[in-house]
Amino acid sequence: MLREALGPELYEAVLAIRRAEAELFAMFTDADVIEAVRRRC
Structure with a gap:
C-alpha cells in the first residue's frame, strides 16, 4: 500500500x-531511545 x-x-x-536508522540504533535498548526522545522534547 505504501x-x-x-x-x-x-x-x-x-x-x-x-534501514539506516535501525542499524544506527541497534545498539540501544528501547528504554534508551525513549529516554533520548523525552529529553529532546
Whole structure:
C-alpha cells in the first residue's frame, strides 16, 4: 500500500532511511531511545 502511494523511487528512499536508522540504533535498548526522545522534547 505504501509503495503504491509513494511510487517505487520514493518508497525505496524511505526504506533505505528506515534501514539506516535501525542499524544506527541497534545498539540501544528501547528504554534508551525513549529516554533520548523525552529529553529532546
